[in-house]
Amino acid sequence: MNVIGQVTVLPQLPSVIGRLSELAYNLYWSWTPQAQDLYRDLDAAIWERFQHNPVRVLLEVSQERLTQAAADAEYVDRYTRVMADFDAYMQKRDTWASGHAPGLAPVAYFSMEYGLHESLPIYSGGLGVLAGDHCKSASDLGLPFTAVGMLFHQGYFRQLLNKEGWQEEAYDELDLTTLPLRPTHTAGGEEVRVKVQIGERDVHVRVWELAVGRIRVLLLDANVPENSEEDRKLTARLYGGNQELRIQQYVLLGVAGIRALRALNVPAGVYHMNEGHAALLGLERVRELVEGGLDFRTATETVASNTLFTTHTPVPAGNDAFAYDLVDRYLGQWPARLHTSREELYGLARQDQLWDGHWVPTFSMTVFALSMSRAANGVSELHGQVSRDMWKFLYEGAEAEEVPIGHVTNGAHNLTFTSQAMRDLLGTVLPQDWTERLQEEEMWQAVEELSDTQLADVQLDMKREMIAFVRRRLREQLTRNGAGAADLAAVEGVLSENALTIGFARRFATYKRATLLFRDRARLSRIVNDPARPVQFVFAGKAHPADNPGKAFIQEIYRMSQEPEFRGKIVILENYDMNVARHLVQGVDIWLNNPRRPLEASGTSGMKASFNGAPNFSVLDGWWREGYDGTNGWPIGEEREYADLNVQDDADAYSLYQTLENQIVPLYYAPPQADAGGRSGWAQTVRRAIQTVSPRFSMQRQVIDYVQGYYLPLTERGALLAAGGSQRAREIASWKSWVRQQWPHTSLHAAAQLPATARPGEKVEVQATVNPAGIKPGELRVEAVLKRGDHITRVPLEAQGDGKYSAQVPLEDSGLYSVGVRMLPEIEGLSNDLEAGLIKWA
Known part of the structure; x- marks a missing residue:
């Protein structure tokens, strides 16, 4: 026809x-x-x-x-x-936020990626899933909250494993008309468009809206007819392309993101940058204020006063830095736009780095984010420590522990990852409103009432569902790769519901050491093939398209899974996404994680497994360092640093095998104990995993920590500095300029009467003489600093007049002390002692 x-x-x-x-x-x-x-x-x-x-x-x-x-x-x-x-x-109106944070300013949350559901593949891994979970709990808790991100119309990528087990990438164009999102409209009914200049050209951006419970996520899309073919590709792929593409994407996220909020009249009084990708939002916010009549420094103080920056990784590749000539190409017009100099603007982001054997200044997104915020945090207690040490060069003369980077340990959204079967079981012992009180640790003690049989039955059902899913996915993969009838039939024998099943799924970055398990193949073979106590492993994960070493890890595991001794007992699934993740964390008996400490900032997949009763078997890094209590899982290796990575890998692999063979396997297969009322040690470990991990590592607890530790203080500080046309911000900016100008002319001399030995509690006199170079004495803090090991104690010296200071400094405990004297400028209203960035030691 x-x-x-x-x-x-x-x-x-x-x-x-x-x-x-x-x-x-x-x-x-x-x-x-x-x-x-x-x-x-x-x-x-x-x-x-x-x-x-x-x-x-x-x-x-x-x-x-x-x-x-x-x-x-x-x-x-x-x-x-x-x-x-x-x-x-x-x-619902009586939410947690209405009762506990009624004065909270609306929060604008910026993230490059969001992992909300597998049907919207605009995430690559943990960072995105964390952002998605943050949005879900912000909704659950009733926060005034709007998220901003990017709508990548080819997503991240779909992972395919070929016949040799090598990762291949497929990019599927999303049909936006069939996804659970809608374009935003003006009051007049027109689609919202914002415009941003990138280099010499204007890029037009459509704004989509995604409803997540009570809150919404705004997604930026450059794939519109008004743009050139090249510019339409700016929102094609997440983390694709080179540095030139990435800096343009960061301009879109930061600058167009702020303009999207304004175009839709979305109020915001606190701004949260989830990683350095979003740092350029500070440019646009400063521009707004400069156009409104403020000078650059006052505008910068005003913007930073209510901005929070969360850093997620100590790995250099996760902290973008750009050469100045590249920055000139895309941000070259911004100094004039902000009424400042290139030197001053780029100075807020400067990090000197060794490139090709030469030290060169770079524009670091992390440094800029730290400069444009007055609060910053890592994502676990250990990561906070690592971050303070990593960025202490920005605070010359400070000790690492003083660097103003705190921590909020990550969590996960319980209801997204806990199976319905487990939720139904928990509902038999927890209060009716338990899903609204996830962070309450005492409530979870009721899990003790669950019997071994109840837990075992639910977990067996979840394992059966996971095994059926694994077999289905393997069959699809084999069929696509042209496998024969015998190989397809063999899939029905993959994995056993009666074997101890261990899961490992995450991004295949090399520091996560996905192949550590195979360091002693003969020993692993004995463990897997024990006829009385078999063990099996399920792997999944993507490597970045440009990460060939990560792809080689995937291939090594695939090839190992094809060896006769491991066939059907070690499995690697392709295309790890939120769907695969849910099946694995709900179906395995144990969750394995063995990154090279201390490079795992947090990790969250193990939390999700424990929500479903799977204990963790992990290196004491990231969240597990805080989560492990001796009863709810097992550690791998020791809490120590290694100079030789080979030695570290050997030690951790040995620990992994020893613990698995001598503790985990015997406990899993041990019969119930008569003297424990017929309860087994394994079921008790399961109960402890649920009890301890579910509340402490819930996303509700995480978001509450952000509200109480950061959002509420920033609400107050932001309002204070912005009041009266940013009067307080102007005073602080002016004071900093004056102090920085005078600082080279100040001087500090000190003396102390130190005995060779002293008794605990004994005091020593410390004296100092200061030339303030015109800085008011009340705006100088002169102090003795006692360092004992890695810990410091600061004792203020009292002004005696004529630039003289002294104090009796107590030596509280035994040990070797180093004693020094320093001064730093301070005035009321600074966010921390180091905000001025000036320290002078005697």
């Missing part, structure tokens, strides 16, 4: 289930399995084919099936209950 046109006939929802469309456009369903079941039960094949996307299901399902569902009383009853729960959630 001659086709003269095409038309799509969309199915119509019967009125009795008519709100399925409304629900499909709110990601509340992504952490509500009963809501997901409503769409899956309309057509399971469509549900699976399109990555569990309810919008796509409603577009593809037949009208006949919708009519059948509307006539099914049981289906309508489930629909009615889900919608009632959804309405109660959305309309």
Whole structure:
């Protein structure tokens, strides 16, 4: 026939289930399995084919099936209950935030990636999933909160493993009309567009809106007809391309992100930069204030006063830095726009780095983020320590422990990753409102009431579901790679529900040491093939497309899985995403993590496994260093640093094997103990994992920590410095300029009467003479600094007049002390003692 046109006939929802469309456009369903079941039960094949996307299901399902569902009383009853729960959630007014943070300013949260659900693949791994979980808990807690990110229309990438086990990347163009998001509109009904200058050209950006419970995520999209073909690719792929592409993407995220908030009249009184990718939002905020009449330094103080920066990695590759000539190309017009000099603006981001054998100044996104904020944090206690040491060069003369970078240990969104079966079981012993009180540790003690049999039954069901999923995915992979009938049939024997099952899934960066398990192949073979006590492993993970060493790790595991001694007992799945992650954390018995300490900033996958009762078996790095208590899992290696990485790997591999063979395997297979009331030691470890990890590492606890430790103080400080046309910010900026000008002319001399030995509690006199060079004495802090090991104690010296200072300094404990004297400038209203960045030692 001659086709003269095409038309799509969309199915119509019967009125009795008519709100399925409304629900499909709110990601509340992504952490509500009963809501997901409503769409899956309309057509399971469509549900699976399109990555569990309810919008796509409603577009593809037949009208006949919708009519059948509307006539099914049981289906309508489930629909009615889900919608009632959804309405109660959305309309709830007495939230945690309303009761505990009523004065909180609206928060604008910026992140390069968001892992909210597998149907929206705009995330690469942990950073994105953490951002997505942060949004979900901000909604749960009732925060005034808006997130800003990028809509990558080819996502990250879909991972394929070829016949040799080598990773290949596929990029699929997202059909935005079939995803649970909508373009934003002005009050007049027009699609919102913002414009940003990148280099010499204007780039137009469409703004999409994603509803996540009570909050929304704004996503920036440069793939619009107004842009050139090259500029449309700026939002094509996450973390694709070279440095030139990345700096342009960072301009989009920061500058266009702020303009999107303004175009939609979204209020914001606190700004949270999730990693340095978002640092350039400070440029646009300063520009707004400069255009409003403030000078550059006052505007910078005002902007920084209510800005928080979270750093996520100590690995250099995760901290972008650009050569000045590249920055000139894309930010060259900004100094004039901000009424400042190139030297002053770039100075806020300067990090001298060794490139090609020469020290050169670079524009560091992390340094700029630290300069443009007055609060900063790492993502675990150890990562906070590592970060303070890593960035202490920005505070010359300071000790690492003084560097103003705190920490908020990461969490995970319990309801996204806890299976419905486990949730139902927990609901039999926890209070009715337990999902709103996840962070309350005492509440979780009720898990002790769960019997061994209850836990074992639920975990066996979850394991069976995971094994079926693994076999299905392996069959798809083998079929695509042209496998024969025998290999396809053998898939049915992959993994056993009766064997101890250990999961390992994460980004395949080399420092995460995915292949550490294979360091002693003969020993691993004995462990896996013990007929009485078998052990099996499931791996998954992506390597960055440019990371060939990471890809080689994947291939090594794949090849090992094909060896006769490991066939069916060691498995690696392709295309690790949130769907694969959920199946693994819900189905394994133990979660394995063995990064090279201290490079794992936090990690969160092990938390999710413990929500489902899988204890952790991990290096004492990141969150597990805080989470391990001797009863809820096992450590690998020691808390120490190694000069030789080979020695470290050998030691950790030996520890892994020893603990697995001598502690974990015997405990898992041991029968229940009569003297423990018929309870087994294994089930008790499972209970402890759930009890201890679920509250302490819930995303609710994490977001509450951010609110109390950062968002509320920044709300107060931001309002104080911005009041009266930024009067206080102007005073602080002026004072800093004066002090920095005078500082080279100040001098400090000190003396101390130190005995060769002293008794604990004895005092020594320390004296100092200061030439303040015109700086008011009340604006100088002169202090003795006692260093004992890695810890310092600061004791202020009292002014005696005529530039003289002295104090009796106590030596509180035994040990070797180093005693020094220093001065630093301070005035009321600084965010920390080191904010001026000036320290002078005698």
